[in-house]
Amino acid sequence: DAKTTQPTSMDCAEGRAANLPCNHSTISGNEYVYWYRQIHSQGPQYIIHGLKNNETNEMASLIITEDRKSSTLILPHATLRDTAVYYCIVNPDYKLSFGAGTTVTVRA
């Protein structure tokens, strides 16, 4: 029972912004939107999370629509090291449920 829908894959040019969409149309009022990424053969890495407001940290920005049914993760200046699987997760608590994610390939 997937709570989020993400594109299977996307390519991005090095140095350009990468915009990763995520649909979560059944999100509940107390559920957060989390983004993690997993570089090949490593453990996932936390990127950012949000509830209603847009958020920004040193890694990325998270834009959540006003109705909270979708969000976009923005990597402002993609580098080759950003090549990874990106997971959008909707959860009310600590039990993270990882789907298939989006495989992002940054090309030189």
Add this chain to the structure above:
Amino acid sequence: SQTIHQWPATLVQPVGSPLSLECTVEGTSNPNLYWYRQAAGRGLQLLFYSVGIGQISSEVPQNLSASRPQDRQFILSSKKLLLSDSGFYLCAWDGTGTHEQYFGPGTRLTVT
């Protein structure tokens, strides 16, 4: 700073053999601890989580068990491994009330 360790990094075990994977966290107290498994080509599946010593919750019934004998130690075990137990096992931790889980380097288990 906090660090999380897992060992071994890789393991090849025959079907029917026992298993013990260990995870330890340094630099924090009373963490929530998690075991995940990632089968080949699939997403991560939460197996167990623990909010304190001796407190284990299982998310998926299976051939595995978990224990937390000390505050910062989390162990994943099996009495008899199955071929389907092969996968990438990840331990993670977070602090109570926080939203960020931190993952260890993982153990790649191959059951032959």
